[in-house]
Structures are given as C-alpha cells and as structure tokens.
Amino acid sequence: TSNKMWGGRFAAGPSAVMQEINASIGVDKRMWQEDIMGSRAHAAMLAATGILSADDVAAIDAGLAEIAGEWSAGPIEEDLALEDIHMHVEARLREKIGEAAGRLHTARSRNDQVATDLRLWVRGAIDRLDQGLAAFQRALLVRAEEHAASVMPGFTHLQSAQPVTLGHHLMAYVEMAQRDRGRLADARKRLNKSPLGAAALAGTGFPIDRDMTARALGFDAPCANSLDAVSDRDFALEFLTSCMQAGLHLSRLAEEVVIWASQPWGFVKLPDAYSTGSSIMPQKRNPDAAELVRAKSGLFLGALTRLATVMKGLPLAYSKDMQEDKTPVFDAYDTLALSLAAMTGMIEGLGFHTDRMKAAAAGGHSTATDLADWLVREAGVPFRDAHHITGRAVALAETRGCLLADLAIDDLTAIDARIGPGVFDVLTVDASVASRKSFGGTAPDQVRARIAAMRAEI
Numbered sequence: 001t002s003n004k005m006w007g008g009r010f011a012a013g014p015s016a017v018m019q020e021i022n023a024s025i026g027v028d029k030r031m032w033q034e035d036i037m038g039s040r041a042h043a044a045m046l047a048a049t050g051i052l053s054a055d056d057v058a059a060i061d062a063g064l065a066e067i068a069g070e071w072s073a074g075p076i077e078e079d080l081a082l083e084d085i086h087m088h089v090e091a092r093l094r095e096k097i098g099e100a101a102g103r104l105h106t107a108r109s110r111n112d113q114v115a116t117d118l119r120l121w122v123r124g125a126i127d128r129l130d131q132g133l134a135a136f137q138r139a140l141l142v143r144a145e146e147h148a149a150s151v152m153p154g155f156t157h158l159q160s161a162q163p164v165t166l167g168h169h170l171m172a173y174v175e176m177a178q179r180d181r182g183r184l185a186d187a188r189k190r191l192n193k194s195p196l197g198a199a200a201l202a203g204t205g206f207p208i209d210r211d212m213t214a215r216a217l218g219f220d221a222p223c224a225n226s227l228d229a230v231s232d233r234d235f236a237l238e239f240l241t242s243c244m245q246a247g248l249h250l251s252r253l254a255e256e257v258v259i260w261a262s263q264p265w266g267f268v269k270l271p272d273a274y275s276t277g278s279s280i281m282p283q284k285r286n287p288d289a290a291e292l293v294r295a296k297s298g299l300f301l302g303a304l305t306r307l308a309t310v311m312k313g314l315p316l317a318y319s320k321d322m323q324e325d326k327t328p329v330f331d332a333y334d335t336l337a338l339s340l341a342a343m344t345g346m347i348e349g350l351g352f353h354t355d356r357m358k359a360a361a362a363g364g365h366s367t368a369t370d371l372a373d374w375l376v377r378e379a380g381v382p383f384r385d386a387h388h389i390t391g392r393a394v395a396l397a398e399t400r401g402c403l404l405a406d407l408a409i410d411d412l413t414a415i416d417a418r419i420g421p422g423v424f425d426v427l428t429v430d431a432s433v434a435s436r437k438s439f440g441g442t443a444p445d446q447v448r449a450r451i452a453a454m455r456a457e458i
C-alpha cells in the first residue's frame with residue numbers, strides 16, 4: 001500500500017530496499033526533542049494567527065507534550081515506512097488525537113522541519129561543547145598555576161631550543177581552546193535564524209507569523225529567504241570546521257602526552273584512570289586515552305569532507321542528498337565531547353616529573369641564546385657576531401662533553417675576551433626563563449599574569 005503521509009498519487013508502496021535507503025529514522029530520532037519543540041511552536045503560531053482553531057491546537061499541543069513524555073521514558077518505536085523523525089511524531093500524534101493531527105502540517109514542510117531541527121540541535125551541541133572546552137581550560141589553568149615556575153625544555157623541530165616553563169606550555173593550549181570556543185560562538189551567531197515557515201521552498205499563502213515561531217524557539221530572527229532557509233547547511237559545515245580545529249589542537253596535546261610519558265623522556269606519569277596495561281608486559285602503562293584522542297581527531301576532517309561533498313553542486317532548494325547531513329554532525333559532536341572529557345581527565349591526573357624536565361631543559365645547550373644576548377647587552381657586540389662567538393663556545397662544550405655553564409671562564413675568554421664572569425648568571429635555566437619577561441613570554445610572572453587574565457575571561 002502507498003504511504004499514508006504522501007501516497008495519494010501512488011498505487012503501490014516502495015520496495016524494501018527503497019525503504020531502507022530512504023529511511024533516516026535510525027539517525028534523526030536523535031532530534032526528537034527539537035522536532036517536538038518546533039511542532040509546538042508552529043502549532044501555537046497557527047492558533048495565534050487563526051489558521052487553526054484553538055481547540056485543534058490545544059489537542060495538538062497536549063498530544064505533542066504526551067509524546068515527549070513517552071519518548072523521554074522509553075525508546076521510540078521505529079517504522080521504516082515512516083521514514084524519519086518528523087513523520088514518526090505526526091503518526092504518533094494521529095494515534096493519540098486523531099484527525100486534528102493532520103492539521104499540524106499546514107503551512108510547513110519537512111524541509112522546514114529538518115532544517116529547523118538540525119539548527120536547534122547544533123545550537124545545543126555548541127553550548128555543550130563550549131562547556132566542555134571551558135572545563136578543559138580550567139583543568140589546564142590549575143596545572144599551569146601549579147607549574148608557573150617549573151622549567152622544561154622548549155622545542156622547535158622537537159630539538160631543545162630554549163628553556164620554558166611548564167605553566168607557559170600548558171597555557172598555550174588554553175589560548176587555543178579559547179579560540180576554539182570563539183569559532184563555535186561565531187558559528188552559533190550565524191546559525192541562529194529560523195527556517196520554519198519556508199513551507200518547503202517558496203513561502204506560503206497562509207498568514208503565518210514567522211517572527212513568532214522564531215522567537216519561541218530562541219532564534220534571533222526568521223531566515224530571510226525561503227529557498228536559502230531550507231537548502232543550505234553552511235551552519236553545519238561551520239560547526240564541523242570548528243570541531244575539526246578543536247580536534248587538531250587536542251591531537252597535538254595528546255601527542256605531547258604520549259612523548260612525555262615515554263620512558264626515555266620520563267616527563268610525566270600517566271594517571272591510572274587514563275592509561276592501560278599490557279596483557280604480556282607487566283611493567284607497562286600505556287597512554288591509550290591520548291593515543292585515541294590523537295587518532296580520533298581524523299574523524300573531524302572526514303566528517304567535514306563528507307558533508308562538504310554532499311553539498312557541493314546541489315541545485316536549490318532541498319535535495320534528498322541533504323538527509324546525509326546528520327551522521328557527520330552527530331559523529332563529530334560525540335567524538336569531540338568524548339575527546340575533551342578524556343583530555344581533561346588526563347590533564348587533571350598527570351604527574352609531572354619536574355626534576356627530569358628541568359634536567360632535560362639544561363641539556364642541548366639551551367641557554368646559548370642567553371650567552372649571545374649577554375654579549376649584546378653587556379659588551380655591545382652586534383647580535384650576529386655574538387651568535388658566532390656563542391657557537392664556538394657551544395662547539396667547545398660539545399668537545400669537552402660538558403654544558404655551556406660548566407666551561408671555565410678562561411675557556412670562554414679565550415674564545416672572546418669580552419666575555420666576563422658575569423655571564424654565568426644568565427646561563428642557568430631558571431635565569432633564562434626569568435629573563436623572558438616580554439609580553440607573552442615564558443617568565444613565571446608573565447605566566448601568572450596570563451593565568452589570572454584567562455581565569456577572568458573563561
């Protein structure tokens with residue numbers, strides 16, 4: 001038999017395969033609350049504008065409220081013939097209130113509904129991810145404050161470059177997360193318009209009030225073009241882009257945790273709660289959570305690519321292709337929320353071996369730049385010459401197998417007579433980090449100031 005909702009012109013129903021490829025209920029049931037919310041707003045508007053009678057709308061609204069109660073308590077009974085969440089709601093409503101249910105769909109289309117539901121869903125997802133990112137930032141802030149003056153090696157090319165503070169290093173991720181939040185907030189602003197009332201594509205002859213439904217659903221305004229309202233998913237793509245960027249940030253931190261936890265480095269001890277053992281090697285403590293966050297971050301680019309490819313070249317307005325928009329959005333949200341929770345727990349529980357970090361910071365002649373800077377400041381040597389002189393001192397330390405700071409003053413003056421004993425004051429890692437007081441620099445005071453500023457902002 002043909003479909004109850006749209007089968008008027010059909011003599012026969014769809015094949016089983018057609019039903020299977022066509023149905024989206026398995027995925028879009030996740031938006032049932034948004035769908036009911038949208039329907040209640042639409043129904044209230046139909047009453048307020050006199051398009052439906054107050055009695056019909058009272059029955060519709062009570063029925064929808066009842067369905068919401070049912071589906072909060074237990075699973076939705078899925079029926080592939082009912083295709084999607086929108087038709088499941090209407091069919092259930094008809095079971096409850098009879099004929100009046102058929103009036104709800106006046107002056108609207110499933111195209112409006114799906115665009116509205118997904119915007120509402122993504123808006124909620126953005127708000128939850130913002131909370132997740134803020135929690136991640138707070139965890140980093142706590143650890144950064146604890147280690148505002150703990151010295152570790154700073155790297156470029158993963159080669160020892162200059163000493164930095166652990167607090168400064170962790171705060172770099174707080175800055176990244178702040179921009180991730182900014183991107184999500186920015187996407188939220190643009191998505192917060194209501195497609196409801198586009199009435200499939202062209203608008204409607206019924207005297208609807210789109211401002212009323214927009215307001216009721218917390219949108220800033222109705223979408224201004226009915227074709228655009230139902231046929232763009234740029235808001236979802238922006239969401240996925242933001243997720244991707246946040247995921248990239250998390251994957252870099254995850255990679256650092258993996259490196260830091262490796263025995264030759266020994267910078268951190270992984271928390272029991274966020275690591276696993278080996279079935280054969282009893283000594284093992286593996287950074288699985290960090291590795292999985294690192295690996296899962298690939299999903300975001302996949303999701304973005306997937307939806308971008310769906311949208312590419314679609315003519316206006318709605319095409320069924322767009323039904324494929326939800327899986328990437330839901331997957332990206334789930335993965336980012338879980339990755340954030342895992343990295344937050346990981347950061348909270350990491351044990352930092354500050355002694356190892358400090359010892360490593362002193363290796364690799366990491367204060368060579370301080371020697372060059374000293375020559376510039378105290379002896380008026382042009383930086384290029386100071387760089388060259390320091391390079392020779394490093395070469396000498398290397399042949400001696402000692403640190404720059406362990407060279408005798410005579411060795412240094414033999415390289416350049418302008419080097420004096422005062423230079424040893426700047427060759428320790430503590431002196432090095434303390435001297436970097438420029439705005440945004442690694443000096444403990446700068447780090448503390450930034451922690452305070454970010455606490456106020458978060």
Ligand code: ARG
Binds near residue numbers: 322
């Ligand atoms: N299940 C559809 C989707 O998710 C709803 C819109 C259906 N519209 C239509 N004209 N068939 O995109």
